[in-house]
Amino acid sequence: MYYLFNDLFFPPVTEADEEGVLAIGGDLSSERLLLAYKSGIFPWFNEGEPILWWAPDPRMVLFFDELVISKSMKKILNKKIFKVTYNKNFREVISNCQQIKREGQNGTWISDEMIEAYCKLNEEGVAKSVEVWQDDVLVGGLYGIDLGKGNVFCGESMFSKVSNASKTAFIALALYLKKEKYKLLDCQVYNPHLESLGCREIDREEFMSILKSK
Numbered sequence: 001m002y003y004l005f006n007d008l009f010f011p012p013v014t015e016a017d018e019e020g021v022l023a024i025g026g027d028l029s030s031e032r033l034l035l036a037y038k039s040g041i042f043p044w045f046n047e048g049e050p051i052l053w054w055a056p057d058p059r060m061v062l063f064f065d066e067l068v069i070s071k072s073m074k075k076i077l078n079k080k081i082f083k084v085t086y087n088k089n090f091r092e093v094i095s096n097c098q099q100i101k102r103e104g105q106n107g108t109w110i111s112d113e114m115i116e117a118y119c120k121l122n123e124e125g126v127a128k129s130v131e132v133w134q135d136d137v138l139v140g141g142l143y144g145i146d147l148g149k150g151n152v153f154c155g156e157s158m159f160s161k162v163s164n165a166s167k168t169a170f171i172a173l174a175l176y177l178k179k180e181k182y183k184l185l186d187c188q189v190y191n192p193h194l195e196s197l198g199c200r201e202i203d204r205e206e207f208m209s210i211l212k213s214k
Contacts, residue, residue: 004053008032013040013055013204020056020189027051028117030124037145037154040208042188047111057204060194062185064178068198069171076164077171082140083133084172090122091115093129093141097157110157118143118156128153130169140165142173144186152211153177154186170197183210 002011004026016022022041026032028051036042036053045052069077076082098110121127125146132140142158153173160166174185174197187194190201 004051008035010036010039010041010053013208016055016057020054021052022055023053024050026053028113030117030121030126033117033121033145034126037147038211040204040211042154042156043114044109046109047113054188055204056189058190058201059204059207060187060190060199060201061207062174062187062194062197062199064174064182064184066198066200067171067174067178068196070196073164073167073171077168081134082165082168084168085131085133086176087122087128088131089138090127090129090143091119092138093131093143093159094118094157096138096141096159096161097143100159100161121145130173132165132169132172134162134165140169142166142169149180149182152183152186155188167197183213 001017001021002015002023004010004023008031011023013022028043033043041053041055043051044054094110094115098115118127122129127143128146129143130141131138139162140158140160142155144156145154147154155173158166158169177185185199186207187199
């Protein structure tokens with residue numbers, strides 16, 4: 001495992017251990033975070049612990065042509081139960097992602113330090129959010145890192161206060177990214193909720209090839 005200090009540097013992702021941990025230390029500066037995502041790396045650590053940088057193999061992704069919208073979700077979308085906005089209230093979205101209780105987790109990996117770092121990236125136009133509203137109340141959403149049109153959107157976290165709100169955010173984002181000709185939506189690591197929406201694991205080597213392709 002590599003230890004990071006002040007130099008703006010990451011080792012090759014092939015140096016990650018079996019769990020996907022590549023490096024420890026460094027900081028959450030905008031420059032380092034952007035370099036990380038462009039290099040196929042992301043931070044994931046518990047509050048009060050050193051920063052861990054990950055490059056897992058395999059990688060969970062969505063290819064937009066494989067997006068799954070169930071019949072029940074199509075009905076919900078057609079009924080326009082929810083209103084979807086883009087990048088209207090990033091701080092509220094990431095704060096809700098921090099506070100939402102998740103099955104099998106005692107706490108959150110989204111620390112106050114991470115919130116401030118990603119809000120700064122949002123101010124710089126790099127971190128983006130999707131908001132889902134019901135009767136003018138924020139009921140779901142997600143956020144991530146936007147590497148630009150024709151590239152990759154790196155999803156970070158999502159939340160839902162009512163049924164199907166986070167699915168609505170995910171589907172809306174996927175359809176938008178497809179329209180704007182992004183390569184894929186990076187979902188980092190496997191979970192069954194994402195699989196139900198059409199996401200699948202690919203080899204890290206394939207992910208890196210797509211990420212680096214022009």
